[in-house]
Amino acid sequence: MKYLFVLLLAGVTAGAQIKKEQLNLMPWPQSVVVNDGNFSLTKNFKVNITGNPNSRIFGGVTRFLRRLDDRTGIFFEQGFVTKLNEVPNAELQINCAKVGKIGLYEDESYHLDIKSNKITINASSDLGALHGLETLLQILQNNSNSFYFPVSQISDFPRFTWRGLMIDASRHFQPIDVIKRNLDGLAAMKMNVFHWHLVDDQGWRIEMKKHPKLIELASDGLYYTQEEIKNIVKYADERGILIVPEIDVPGHGSAILTAYPEIGSKVITLTGGTSEKNIKGTAIATYGIERNAGIFTPTLDPSNPKTYQILSEIFDEVCPLFPGAYFHIGGDENEGKDWDANPKIQEFKKKHNLKTNHELQTYFTMQLAPMLKKHGKQLMGWEEILTKDLSKEAIVHSWRGPNEGVVAGQSLVDAVKKGYKTVLSNGFYIDLMYPVTSHYLNDPMPKGVNLSTEEKARILGGEATMWTELVTPLTIDSRLWPRTAAIAERLWSAEDVTDVDSMRRRLETVSFRLEELGLTHIRNKAVILRNISNNQNVEVLDEFTNVCEPLKGYTRNKNGTEYQMYSPLTLFADACTPDAKDALRFDEAVNQYLASKTPENKAKLTAFFNKWISLNKGLIELSTNAPLVQPILPLSKRLSDVSQAFLSVLDNKSSLKATELNKLVEECNTKDHADVELAVYSSLKKLI
């Protein structure tokens, strides 16, 4: 009997044991084994480091301790880790064989072994150990009154060596604290490249000591000092992240040309004189910081030696700020209009036997390569830099797809076949407000294309891009997170980790945990809603964000002129995000109902309809003291109207004709209000 009791108890414990599938790990590791038993966290929990790492790991472990303690409120005794082998008998032992090199191709693997009384992280480099600590933080479990780690063994390494995020700091300047907290987010998601888009039409963002005009005239006073840049580089290094700076040339040149109009391509023809004698001349055009979004003509003059002189001096000042081996020179979206209209440039093309503007741009690009090489940098550029004369050392950044009228990622295949290394961003444009699945299932390794092993190896990885035409420091985190975490998984985890349901489930917890790094993707939504509601109760507004999504692609800011860079981005659309929660849940309910019209399944639908009818009433009430609620009302009314109709139909009380019902549904398919769309439209349509 006693024996049986013990067995039963063991059974209970084992029953409470977490299953591998329940872990909220992201990116999912290459190998996970969960066994019975737990490691209990107590205030005596300490960390010890051995091997040959540098001080990077001390900071990493100290941050790990603070995060774990802040989550659990355990009051760890250990405050700081400052040297090797400080606490030889510590419960967590970390061994790193060597100092990790920040850059590509470093060994980032780690082995995490959790036993019931001891945890070890073994890694070749400290970069792997930092990844192991993030996994350990993710595997934390709790019951009602304590925290623990499940006994388990994890072996892990990345699939791709380039797991990047680009942030555009030109269109809307993003202060240092925004960059820092997102670097922390990247590190938590085991991403290792931060591509800093520092120059575009809307502003130059790097302090320049030898060319101060760039800041004085082309930054609105919003820029990073060189010291700040160095500090960010150090901050990134401490988190195992490489920074790739970008100065976008020769197109997107409004800011540079605002400071240096003399190296612009635009020609102004002057006419004067008398009726008898015409005098014609040319003058230098003037430029201004661009306030709209779009593709603009200001372009550097590739025929002007001064262009190269200034760029060379700029690189001489900027390159030393970034110890990494790569420098991005942009090169995208140069339509060459000002080149075509400039006789001097046309002459130059002829003289150098450059047949197209594309060849002219390659000529330009190739002048830049040695300027960068001098500083030990390889040139990287958007896919437009790819032409036959481009040096094989350049990295081609593949970005275009159907939006730009070409096959998605075609340039990636072209590049690797021609011998170039490449990084994929097409499909990872998170500023476009597409659902997380579209990014999650976007694999840098093209399907159905025959690539040799060598060619495949040239696909370095991928990079999420956060363009900031419509993104401010208040909203950037909610545009980046949590979707970037799903991209991180695509780039780190095995190719066959593609279970969307699992990803969604894990993403919810991951998103919540990212808050501890200071990311504001959850908290700032309430700030926006409080402003819209004029400090009334935000509950109905918040509920309505669960069925609305910001307009996708480039539809929110038609022609790039509805919003200037100083326009308000504190609106309802700015509080909404892709993957509206109730839209997903409603779609599930619709599918269940269509599969089986049980009373339970019907009840799920009617609950949604009743909620939406009531939401509309709530919003109308709210709007009586909140002008910013007004633009939403046409939407909530349509959703309420269609809900009313469906309720009648479901109860067989409706005298509505199918065409009338269809009309009500179609009225929900609108993009004319508040810059959002009703994300339940397609599910409603299924019901007809």
Added chain:
Amino acid sequence: MKYLFVLLLAGVTAGAQIKKEQLNLMPWPQSVVVNDGNFSLTKNFKVNITGNPNSRIFGGVTRFLRRLDDRTGIFFEQGFVTKLNEVPNAELQINCAKVGKIGLYEDESYHLDIKSNKITINASSDLGALHGLETLLQILQNNSNSFYFPVSQISDFPRFTWRGLMIDASRHFQPIDVIKRNLDGLAAMKMNVFHWHLVDDQGWRIEMKKHPKLIELASDGLYYTQEEIKNIVKYADERGILIVPEIDVPGHGSAILTAYPEIGSKVITLTGGTSEKNIKGTAIATYGIERNAGIFTPTLDPSNPKTYQILSEIFDEVCPLFPGAYFHIGGDENEGKDWDANPKIQEFKKKHNLKTNHELQTYFTMQLAPMLKKHGKQLMGWEEILTKDLSKEAIVHSWRGPNEGVVAGQSLVDAVKKGYKTVLSNGFYIDLMYPVTSHYLNDPMPKGVNLSTEEKARILGGEATMWTELVTPLTIDSRLWPRTAAIAERLWSAEDVTDVDSMRRRLETVSFRLEELGLTHIRNKAVILRNISNNQNVEVLDEFTNVCEPLKGYTRNKNGTEYQMYSPLTLFADACTPDAKDALRFDEAVNQYLASKTPENKAKLTAFFNKWISLNKGLIELSTNAPLVQPILPLSKRLSDVSQAFLSVLDNKSSLKATELNKLVEECNTKDHADVELAVYSSLKKLI
């Protein structure tokens, strides 16, 4: 008939006219007149500046435009203001006669005149104009679909010239973005002094080029670079704020002495030799960065010339970073224990005829005065610097009160009577978690003391102090705001502006509006609660914060050793604030019920009791998956138990004896759980 209709309409408009008392202005201006009519905001709204200001006003107006546009979503056409008289026919005309001088005694007055088609701000200096813009932002009104300013005239100027906030960046380092957003908060509240407590036992926070050891050994890597400090000084200047830096000496010296133990006062006696011959000697003590809170012995040696040499060199490096005319040298809480135990220092006292340690400290202080004077700075120090030999130029910072065993603000009276200028901080210690009223009604001008006009004039104003033993970047804003806004009103508005109900009502809106400056006092509460709840629904937790307040005074961190500076401050107490909302409402309900036991008044009480019973159930449920909820349960149980009892008593169904009920109430008077207290205890007690 037509005439009558028009009259009626006019009547409606007039009826909607806002009354002066309904305006959410804070600090309340010296003179407010509201007339009929409104100025309607449209996208054509523009600003024009005339007079003789410098560029400070351009930045101020541009920020004003963005804030107003972000609130209203109107899409103003005007993006930036960059020069004088840019839009002569603009609807808002600002005229500043001169450039404001950052410092004391500047003319900060302004006249704001809102007519139905034109707004003017007239100010002597641009500092006054900036204040006028803040008032204009506060006076914004709306109906259901538009925003407007009521026709009104406001004339305004500050009562005190020193309206300050101190932030302790030593105990918990507060990054640049924390400082910046709080400078914005100060400017919005028309405060003009930021006192930056940069050095204490727990860390040295200023980059030092000539004494790098201070950073290398005594900062944990957490410090402001000199460039960052200069940028903050500029940022403050742009908002009309003077920065007063503090290096706290000779006590609170752990950090300095960690780097320079040779100038410490502690003596270590060495004994050695043989049994026949004793050898005695002394050695330099070693010091470490302090991790606890409290008053510690490490103190600079005032008898050592090297002390003055190092301090002089430090001032030579630090003073030029701060253009303001004042430098705070601390001087507080030096108990002199190490001085008493050091024979060399005792000898020094005798030699210089210094009878007490207090006199010795004055000797020390007076050595510092010329070091600062050399850089054009006046010395300021906490009230302990006040002795008979102190130079009359020094400013005495009055801070002690009953907590320290002295009469509140006595030193202020002493100082002005002795001819010193003084600033009051006693009663403004916002870190102590006292209710807003206690600070609001704390007037720097002492009541019942006979002071001459000259003596009164020496009372410069007051300063809120945010010590950070228990305050991190996550929580600092909720400890500062909104209570600091009430202190701002005390320091700016007329002496007789003391209506607590009015202050509370206005404070609610002011607090909400402060969010637009990036302040996190509201949004970060949800972050903490999400962590405590383990990402479950935070509603019950949030409700429970409405009856709980953090322990007051120094009771949360007994003896300063329960929390180290690296301990978690992500707990329930960190989500709670003084002035718990439901505690105030409940107290009102109790008072009403006691005044008149109507069914309505009884119903108000029972609603609270039922809510609290249900809260307890909700918290128990939440706790099954949230260990951090456990410490709260004993409190919610007590509140639930007493609520049950009162419900029975109110229904005359109780067989409880008075003593038993009293016991239940007294059980709510506990400080033993979760570092909070039940803020409804005193109201419950009234009910017995």
